[in-house]
Amino acid sequence: ALKHFRERAASSDGLIRFKEEFRRVAKRSSELNHRNLVRLYELVQEDANWFLTMELLSGCDAGDTIAGWKKAGLRDADLRAEQAHLLLELTDGLEALHGAGILHRDIKPSNVWVNAEGCVKLLDFGIAKELAEFKRGVSSLGTPDFVAPEQISGNTTPASDWYSVGVILYQMLAARLPFDGEVAEILARKREGDPQPPSAFVKSVPADLEALCMGLLRRDPEARFGPREIRDVLGGQAQKPASIRAASREGKDGDDALVGRNAELDRK
Numbered sequence: 001a002l003k004h005f006r007e008r009a010a011s012s013d014g015l016i017r018f019k020e021e022f023r024r025v026a027k028r029s030s031e032l033n034h035r036n037l038v039r040l041y042e043l044v045q046e047d048a049n050w051f052l053t054m055e056l057l058s059g060c061d062a063g064d065t066i067a068g069w070k071k072a073g074l075r076d077a078d079l080r081a082e083q084a085h086l087l088l089e090l091t092d093g094l095e096a097l098h099g100a101g102i103l104h105r106d107i108k109p110s111n112v113w114v115n116a117e118g119c120v121k122l123l124d125f126g127i128a129k130e131l132a133e134f135k136r137g138v139s140s141l142g143t144p145d146f147v148a149p150e151q152i153s154g155n156t157t158p159a160s161d162w163y164s165v166g167v168i169l170y171q172m173l174a175a176r177l178p179f180d181g182e183v184a185e186i187l188a189r190k191r192e193g194d195p196q197p198p199s200a201f202v203k204s205v206p207a208d209l210e211a212l213c214m215g216l217l218r219r220d221p222e223a224r225f226g227p228r229e230i231r232d233v234l235g236g237q238a239q240k241p242a243s244i245r246a247a248s249r250e251g252k253d254g255d256d257a258l259v260g261r262n263a264e265l266d267r268k
Helices: 012-024 062-072 078-101 131-133 149-153 160-172 183-192 207-216 225-236 242-250 261-267
Strands: 003-004 040-046 049-054 110-116 120-124
Touching: 062 078, 062 110, 062 160, 078 110, 078 120, 078 160, 078 225, 149 160, 149 183, 160 207, 207 225
Parallel strands: none
Antiparallel strands: 003 049, 040 049, 110 120
16 A cells, blocks of 8 residues: 655655654564554655555444444444454554554544454554653644543653543444534643543443543543553453454455556556
């Protein structure tokens, strides 16, 4: 697959982030060779054009996958299996990223992919940063709905990424985001108070999943839940449900393969 840089200004901050995305991952390629992290291969420049070559994925993102569960009307046990599978695989990928000393900083459903085999892949390291960089100070970035309260002030830690996982779990349970409103209002409410529990909107939410969700959304990063609590609640490694494979095969990109470019090369 090709990830193309679309902005025109070659000197833009966006291009710098695009190059950094590749270089940050490439120099740790052995540590980041993990089944739940998308693989990046080459950084290419042709005149003013820049693009990455990366692992080609079929399937759909986590947002479409979660919507597919609702559409399918899954039984409670099947739904929990789907939720557990997605969260446990995301947890494995995020732990691998943190283990390599990298914070993602923009975890959200569109950056979590479920491929046609049901494998969950964490995507898009465009604003990821190495832990060591935070000693020098890094501006806060990310998607407002998913950033942790401390991220708003630039105080990002691994716990900040787990907060974003908690927002994804909240969406699974309540079919909505923890906070709504304009961006400034959302950010202020995150810093000043806790969201209502998912059961305020959906009565059938399992108590253990709600407790896990609210633990991941704690404002204090030191008290926030993380991978240990996720595995404690979800039981370690979940079996891959058949329906997650079926749902991902119905994704937007289909199953078409990218095969060769000999004809294009011959025209040069």
